[in-house]
Amino acid sequence: MLPFVLVLIVVLFVMGFSNPLLWVAAGVLLYIVISSGRGALTRDPEYQQYRERRIRNARYEKRFRREHPHGGGGGGGGFR
Structure with a gap:
């Protein structure tokens, strides 16, 4: 339209x-x-899905950082 x-x-x-x-x-x-x-973008279903996915990812990353405060990659990389 x-x-x-x-x-x-x-x-x-x-x-x-x-x-x-x-x-x-x-x-x-x-x-x-x-x-x-105004606000028509927020009614777009694809944008809604994108925004929900971004919010879920942000929550996951926040929780992961809280549970693994020093990176916690476990790959053994880096210098000592």
Whole structure:
């Protein structure tokens, strides 16, 4: 839906050179898209999944750092 609206805004802007009223229509449409689009990203299911995964990973890393305060890799690497 959003790509269609953006293309419509561009078409109205270009056609506005022949009729300036179309610039007003493009401006009004742009205003509606911007004002209604606030928070639209958070309603995107893919973004929700991404955000939940980031929160889970952050919690895991926080817990891991708390349980293994010195890195705890156990690989035996590093200098002595």
